[in-house]
Amino acid sequence: MDGVQKSDDGQAARWKGAGGRAWVDAQAVLDGVLKPLEDVLVEAVPVKEGDRVLDVGCGTGGTTVAFARLLGPEGRCVGVDISEPMIDAARARAEREGSPAGFVLADAQEYAFEPAAFDAVVSRFGVMFFDDSVRAFANLRRAVRDGGGLRFLVWRGIEENPFMTTAERAAAPLLPGIPARRPDEPGQFALADPDRVRRILEGSGWDGIDIRPVDADLTLPEPELIGYFTRLGLLGQVLPGADEPTRARVVETVRAAFEPFVEGPLVRFTAACWLVGARARGASDGPVRSSGAEPGTDPRR
Numbered sequence: 001m002d003g004v005q006k007s008d009d010g011q012a013a014r015w016k017g018a019g020g021r022a023w024v025d026a027q028a029v030l031d032g033v034l035k036p037l038e039d040v041l042v043e044a045v046p047v048k049e050g051d052r053v054l055d056v057g058c059g060t061g062g063t064t065v066a067f068a069r070l071l072g073p074e075g076r077c078v079g080v081d082i083s084e085p086m087i088d089a090a091r092a093r094a095e096r097e098g099s100p101a102g103f104v105l106a107d108a109q110e111y112a113f114e115p116a117a118f119d120a121v122v123s124r125f126g127v128m129f130f131d132d133s134v135r136a137f138a139n140l141r142r143a144v145r146d147g148g149g150l151r152f153l154v155w156r157g158i159e160e161n162p163f164m165t166t167a168e169r170a171a172a173p174l175l176p177g178i179p180a181r182r183p184d185e186p187g188q189f190a191l192a193d194p195d196r197v198r199r200i201l202e203g204s205g206w207d208g209i210d211i212r213p214v215d216a217d218l219t220l221p222e223p224e225l226i227g228y229f230t231r232l233g234l235l236g237q238v239l240p241g242a243d244e245p246t247r248a249r250v251v252e253t254v255r256a257a258f259e260p261f262v263e264g265p266l267v268r269f270t271a272a273c274w275l276v277g278a279r280a281r282g283a284s285d286g287p288v289r290s291s292g293a294e295p296g297t298d299p300r301r
Contacts, residue, residue, distance in 0.1 A: 020084065152275075207281045
């Protein structure tokens with residue numbers, strides 16, 4: 001499977017543009033920062049050689065290639081992402097490493113995957129951006145065989161991840177145009193509430209749901225810190241539009257705000273995440289809700 005499906009929604013526009021290019025430019029740095037969480041995910045997924053795995057929101061392909069390596073020559077790992085620059089980088093990575101991993105440029109919420117084509121669905125921080133999570137996870141359920149597995153990592157709450165919001169909090173007095181975070185909207189912390197995660201999965205064809213906290217110690221080389229906060233995250237979205245004097249003040253202010261995380265040549269922080277597991281419900285296990293709304297919510301909202 002190696003195809004293209006275009007989407008014109010806001011997420012696609014962002015990730016096809018500056019957001020996706022920033023991640024590609026920082027690929028080597030981010031690979032190093034996120035490697036401990038890649039290891040957590042790979043170790044948590046009960047797959048064997050020859051299995052077929054779908055990696056959702058695969059970005060530049062690090063986790064996809066890691067799973068392809070685990071599955072061996074008879075297995076198959078396919079990464080799907082909405083960002084054209086990131087999928088291009090993922091394909092280049094696979095070619096560079098001689099990996100058989102395949103990639104699809106598509107919105108995983110809508111893409112017509114072959115039914116029951118996979119033994120497992122995985123994701124590292126790639127499932128928080130759906131505008132209709134029940135619909136998206138129902139689509140992923142159709143792509144996996146009955147009894148197949150689901151494992152993904154998402155961020156826990158904002159209050160447990162202060163590093164992730166340091167830049168925007170420090171810059172807010174100087175850049176009032178920074179977008180506000182809203183917990184249930186698509187974005188980094190959209191699946192921080194485990195009760196919401198459970199409702200979404202139960203309403204989209206998954207059972208055996210297991211949600212466990214994971215705390216990973218991550219490091220970033222200190223010389224990369226300014227590039228990190230000026231190009232990525234909410235600050236990275238608005239800073240390019242600032243005039244040079246404002247930009248200089250923001251960089252100085254935000255860099256000072258990160259000082260508590262700096263230890264010599266490294267920036268150290270804890271990633272507070274949920275590791276979520278589930279099993280694809282079979283026909284004999286009961287019906288799957290067809291509504292796109294989350295169970296217990298008003299679909300007209």
